[in-house]
Amino acid sequence: MRLLQLHCDYIAFKPKSKALKTAAELSPEEKKGVRVEDVVVLFTSFEAGDDERVLEEAARLVEKDFRDVHAATLLVYPYAHLSSNLAPPARAVELLDEFTKIVRRFAPSAQRAPFGYYKEFELKCKGHPLAELSKTVTSETIEGKAERLGAKQIVVEDAVKGKEKSCEAVESESLKKEAAVKSKFFVLTPEGELIPADSFDFGRAGGDGGDFAKFVRYELQKERVYVCEPAHIKLMKEHELVRYESASDSGNFTWLPKGRLIKRLLEKAISDFCVDYGAMEVETPIMYAFDHPALKKYLNRFPARQYVVKSDDREFFLRFAACFGQFLINRDMTISYKQLPLKMYELTRYSFRREQSGELCGLKRLRAFTMPDMHTICRDLAQAREEFANQFDASTQWQEFMEIPFETVFRSQTDFFEENREWYVKMTRRIGKPVLVELFKERYAYFITKFEHNFVDTANKAAGLSTVQIDVENADNYEISFVDEDGSKKRPPILHTSISGAVERVVFALLEREAAAASRGGVPQFPLWLSPTQVRLVPISEKQNAACEEILAALQKQNIRADFDDRSESMQKKVRDAEREWVPLTCVVGEKEIASGKLAVRVRGKPKQELLSVQEIEEFVRNACEGKPFEKMSVPAKLSRRPKF
RNA sequence: GCCUCCGUAACUCAGACUGGUAGAGUGCGUCCAUGGUAAGGACGAAGCCGUGGGUUCAAAUCCCAUCGGGGGCUCCA
Numbered sequence: 001m002r003l004l005q006l007h008c009d010y011i012a013f014k015p016k017s018k019a020l021k022t023a024a025e026l027s028p029e030e031k032k033g034v035r036v037e038d039v040v041v042l043f044t045s046f047e048a049g050d051d052e053r054v055l056e057e058a059a060r061l062v063e064k065d066f067r068d069v070h071a072a073t074l075l076v077y078p079y080a081h082l083s084s085n086l087a088p089p090a091r092a093v094e095l096l097d098e099f100t101k102i103v104r105r106f107a108p109s110a111q112r113a114p115f116g117y118y119k120e121f122e123l124k125c126k127g128h129p130l131a132e133l134s135k136t137v138t139s140e141t142i143e144g145k146a147e148r149l150g151a152k153q154i155v156v157e158d159a160v161k162g163k164e165k166s167c168e169a170v171e172s173e174s175l176k177k178e179a180a181v182k183s184k185f186f187v188l189t190p191e192g193e194l195i196p197a198d199s200f201d202f203g204r205a206g207g208d209g210g211d212f213a214k215f216v217r218y219e220l221q222k223e224r225v226y227v228c229e230p231a232h233i234k235l236m237k238e239h240e241l242v243r244y245e246s247a248s249d250s251g252n253f254t255w256l257p258k259g260r261l262i263k264r265l266l267e268k269a270i271s272d273f274c275v276d277y278g279a280m281e282v283e284t285p286i287m288y289a290f291d292h293p294a295l296k297k298y299l300n301r302f303p304a305r306q307y308v309v310k311s312d313d314r315e316f317f318l319r320f321a322a323c324f325g326q327f328l329i330n331r332d333m334t335i336s337y338k339q340l341p342l343k344m345y346e347l348t349r350y351s352f353r354r355e356q357s358g359e360l361c362g363l364k365r366l367r368a369f370t371m372p373d374m375h376t377i378c379r380d381l382a383q384a385r386e387e388f389a390n391q392f393d394a395s396t397q398w399q400e401f402m403e404i405p406f407e408t409v410f411r412s413q414t415d416f417f418e419e420n421r422e423w424y425v426k427m428t429r430r431i432g433k434p435v436l437v438e439l440f441k442e443r444y445a446y447f448i449t450k451f452e453h454n455f456v457d458t459a460n461k462a463a464g465l466s467t468v469q470i471d472v473e474n475a476d477n478y479e480i481s482f483v484d485e486d487g488s489k490k491r492p493p494i495l496h497t498s499i500s501g502a503v504e505r506v507v508f509a510l511l512e513r514e515a516a517a518a519s520r521g522g523v524p525q526f527p528l529w530l531s532p533t534q535v536r537l538v539p540i541s542e543k544q545n546a547a548c549e550e551i552l553a554a555l556q557k558q559n560i561r562a563d564f565d566d567r568s569e570s571m572q573k574k575v576r577d578a579e580r581e582w583v584p585l586t587c588v589v590g591e592k593e594i595a596s597g598k599l600a601v602r603v604r605g606k607p608k609q610e611l612l613s614v615q616e617i618e619e620f621v622r623n624a625c626e627g628k629p630f631e632k633m634s635v636p637a638k639l640s641r642r643p644k645f
Numbered sequence: 646g647c648c649u650c651c652g653u654a655a656c657u658c659a660g661a662c663u664g665g666u667a668g669a670g671u672g673c674g675u676c677c678a679u680g681g682u683a684a685g686g687a688c689g690a691a692g693c694c695g696u697g698g699g700u701u702c703a704a705a706u707c708c709c710a711u712c713g714g715g716g717g718c719u720c721c722a
Contacts, residue, residue, distance in 0.1 A: 069647075126646095229715050237656085246695085246713050321722075356646055359720055445722065452722095459716095469722070496722075541679045568679090576683035588682060602682070609682070644655065644672065 001050045001058055001095075002082040003135040004043040006125045007069045011041050013077070013121035015114050020089055023116025030114060038072040040065070040107075041123060043079035044099070046092040055095065058137045059102040066107060074110035076100050077121075089116065185220055186437040188410070192425040197436065211456040215407035216436055218462045231458045231515030232508050233362040239581070240645045241507070242363060251360045251367030253504075256645045257635045258532040263370070263503055265530055268629040270372045270398070270500045271347050277394055277499075279345035279374050284325020286350070287316035294331070294478045295324060298446075305354040307367075318352035322373035323496065327478040330377060335482035340492070341387045342377040351502075363508035364463050370503040376495035377475075377482065384470050384493040385423055391497050392427045392451060395466035398499050399453055403527075404509045406453035406465060409436040416448045427451070446473040447496070455509040458516050465501035465509065470494075523605040525582050529628035532635075534621055535562040536583045538574045540590035547594050551587075551614055552637060558618045561633040567640045575602070585617060 014033030015026060042062060066074060078096055080086055087095065093115050100112040113119060185197035197220060202213035236242040241259030245252065255263055275281055287309050288295055299306075299317070306317035319325065326344050335342060350368040359365055376391070378384040399406050408431060410417075410424055417424065417439055428435050447469035454462040475481070475491035484490045500506055514524035528534060535555055537548045548564050555562035565574040571588065578586040579602075587599040588609075598611040612620070636642050 233715080244714070250713075323722095353722090356720065358646070358648090358716090358718075361715085365721070447722080450722080462721095464721075467722075498722095538682085540681060543679080570678090570685060571680055572682065573684055574682090579683055586682085590681060592681085600682075 001047055001054050001137045002045040003058060003062070003137075004079070004082060005062065005065060005135065006041045006043070006123065007065075007071055008039055008041050009124040009126060010035060010037045011039055011075060011077075011121060011123035012036075013113055013119045015117040015119050017118050018116060019118050020116035022089060023114070024093075026114055026117075033119075034111065034113075036073060036075055036111065039075050040069065040071045040073075041075045041077055042103075043077050043082060044096070045078075045080055045082035046087040046095040046099075047083050048087050050087055050095055052098070054137050055099045055102055058135065059099065059105075061135055061137070062103060063106045072109075074103055074107040076103065076110065076112040078113060078115045183411075183438050183440045185216070186439065187216070187434050188424060188428050188437045189434045190425070190429045190432055192422075192428075194421075194437065200434070211405060212407050212434060212436075214456050214460040215409075215454055215462050218456070218460065219409065219436060219438070228459070230362055230364065230461075230508075230512065231519075232364075232511035235511045235515060236363060236507070243645075249367060250357055251355060251365070253363070253366065253368075257633075259507075261532050261631060261633060262507060262526070262530050264631050265629055266500075266503050266506050267347055267349075267370065267372075268631065270503065270506075271345070272629065273394075273398060274343075274345040274372060274374055274499060277343070277374075279343035281345050281347075282326065282329065284322060284329070284346060285319075286348075286352075287318050288324050290315045290317060294327070297477045298323070298327075298474060305356075307352045307354050319348065320351050320353045321371060321496070322346040322348045322351070323375065323474070326373075326375050327474060327480060327494075330375075330480045331478050335377065335492075337379050337482055337484045340377055340379045340482060341383060341495075343374055344376075345372070345374045347372050347503075363504045363511070364457070366502075366504055369505075371498055372500055372503065374495075374497040374499065376497065377480065377492045378495065379482070379484070379490075379492065381470075381493055384495060385420065387495060388449075388468055388470060389423065389427055391468045391495065391499070393430060395453055395468065395497075395499050396431055399466060402500075402506065402510075404455060404465065404506070404513060406455055407436070407462070408451060408453055409438060410449065410451045411438040412440070412449040413443055414439045414441055420449075446471050448472055453501075455505075455512070457508075457512040458519070463501075463505055463508065465505060467496075467498050467501065469496045471496055525584060525604050527628075528584050528621060528624040529630075531582070531584050532561065532633060533563050533578075533581065533583045534560050535585045535587060535617060536578045537562065537564045538571060538578065538586060538588050539564075539566070540571050540588065542568075544589045544591070544594060548589050551589070551599075554614055555618065556637070558622070559630050560618060560621050563633070563635075563637045563639060565639045578602075579604075585620070587612075587617070 012033065012035040015031060040062070062074075076096065076099060078092070086092065096112060096115055100110060103110045187195045187197050187200040189195070197216055200216070202216070236259065239258060240256045241262065243254050243256065245254045271281065290296070290299075290308075306320065309316045309318060326346065329344070347370065349370045351371045351373070352368050355365055355367055360367065376384075376387055378387055408428075410427075412424075417437070424437070450467060450469035452464040453466040454464050456462050471494040474494055480492065480494070481489040482492055510526070510530070514526075518524040525531075537551055539545055539548050545566060548566070552562050552564045565578070567574070569577075575586060575588070582604065584604045586602040586604075588602075589599055593599050596611075598613055599617070601610050601612045601617065603610060
């Protein structure tokens with residue numbers, strides 16, 4: 001039995017003439033035709049060998065979708081063209097009537113269209129992911145599956161129909177496959193034990209297992225309770241960093257000056273990190289033609305949805321990573337084995353993924369995001385493994401540099417994991433705590449293994465930051481090759497790497513980390529090198545304004561982001577506002593301070609004021625920002641000149 | 646995409662159940678005050694009550710649709 005299932009705004013049909021001599025005569029009412037609104041239309045072919053069980057199973061599958069899409073009614077529409085192995089017409093009518101009866105159990109208003117007639121019809125399909133489904137149910141599939149899986153679980157072909165025209169977003173094969181592939185979870189300890197995740201004792205080191213336990217629970221999807229809005233959303237608005245822009249598409253954000261500054265600093269830090277690591281920086285186009293042969297295959301193997309852009313008659317998709325541009329460069333390069341591993345880096349501002357609207361969440365998941373994306377061409381799997389381990393280490397260093405706590409997962413094909421178990425254990429030892437391992441029987445995407453460092457937020461939900469994957473498909477797709485020692489051309493394995501993860505996600509993690517600190521009674525703050533204001537000058541009265549201007553100029557000359565609260569407000573209020581803005585160093589300037597040359601400095605997080613000279617303040621900032629990038633502040637240094645956003 | 650909650654001044658929110666001239670705090674403006682480490686005082690301006698329909702003599706309020714945001718599901722290289 002074959003079904004083409006369409007969730008439609010409406011379908012209207014009208015019988016025209018008999019297609020089968022044996023077709024039953026129609027009543028005048030039936031001849032007029034029918035129009036049905038908000039309906040799941042089941043174009044149905046009954047095949048030789050279909051029986052009651054097939055009908056029941058098909059109905060069960062349809063019932064689930066029918067309930068999921070909340071359609072008003074159902075229409076069974078006999079449609080012979082779905083199969084080349086049709087049941088005899090008389091039998092088909094029996095099956096049709098029986099099937100209609102069965103579906104009426106959950107859709108009492110279900111109708112059936114006449115059998116054996118040519119019918120004209122017009123319909124409008126809704127076009128959401130569940131709106132277009134095809135199903136094949138046969139007695140063999142039922143028996144076959146029942147045998148393999150035991151019990152009642154029956155799997156049938158149930159594929160989301162790809163859109164027909166290339167201009168429509170491609171529903172990736174990988175997306176479908178990923179849904180179908182079953183995986184198993186384990187915990188790998190630094191000692192090398194591999195324990196099924198559900199029997200691992202998270203409290204063995206005492207306590208509740210902390211973030212790792214939360215992370216594993218999150219991954220295994222056992223514990224998903226109601227949680228409130230993630231803390232970073234409120235913070236990003238309060239601090240005038242980032243905001244929603246309803247004039248754009250969901251998941252495309254506006255970065256205000258202070259947020260832009262933080263983001264720019266992070267972008268510089270991670271780009272420098274990658275260049276220091278040995279990657280060549282490039283910049284590539286953000287859109288690519290759908291019909292390009294190398295891209296077509298890759299699109300299908302990449303689990304993401306795309307934005308589509310039209311230009312004249314051509315259709316382009318917006319990139320969801322830097323792979324496209326970099327691989328197309330690699331294809332045209334002449335590469336010797338002597339140059340491997342060869343690294344290329346791009347800060348993608350932006351990468352685009354048309355995530356489902358319900359998946360978007362503040363800075364954690366966006367449709368347009370900035371990803372530092374690095375690719376490494378390796379000589380062979382051995383070199384890929386070595387480089388993977390190096391990049392695992394580099395990613396870990398980066399997270400340590402950012403002081404962002406993380407939990408790690410390795411995802412791998414089962415056989416690859418078993419062959420390389422010691423290699424995984426060694427990396428686990430590097431981070432010195434248990435990691436999660438997810439094993440797949442078959443590969444659903446282009447990589448054989450990957451790791452992620454995940455951040456666990458205040459709502460106990462995980463978000464991937466660093467990740468490295470070993471890609472064994474795309475050298476072929478893109479025809480990337482290098483010349484080996486013996487002069488032959490070879491296809492390299494390629495590493496896909498994001499050392500930091502999306503920059504927006506780094507901001508998310510920083511804000512969440514501080515929100516968590518605050519909820520534990522700590523003082524939330526930005527690292528000094530990321531603070532929009534590093535030093536704030538607060539005069540006691542207008543009499544100290546001139547002195548403050550001088551100090552301000554001196555600090556700015558030393559590449560310190562200083563500002564000056566020259567508003568006509570009380571000193572107490574200025575101190576309060578500085579605290580609310582998380583200003584790291586707030587310097588009160590009065591007559592005493594001018595006379596002594598030592599400012600009364602509130603150091604954020606410290607209970608007592610300190611008396612520091614301007615030079616000492618400069619040193620303090622310089623020391624704390626050692627090895628970190630610097631960028632200028634783009635809002636006016638005088639607070640009276642600074643607008644509210 | 647589905648389910649659900651929410652959308653009122655620049656911001657944070659009350660008002661809605663029970664329809665009848667739009668409320669507070671913050672911010673902003675003017676004036677007074679010139680201060681010693683988390684909010685000095687007075688006055689003032691500021692609203693297509695997300696958008697579009699409907700019901701009603703009358704809609705921020707009730708109904709429908711739609712857009713945007715949060716959460717749940719699905720999803721997350």
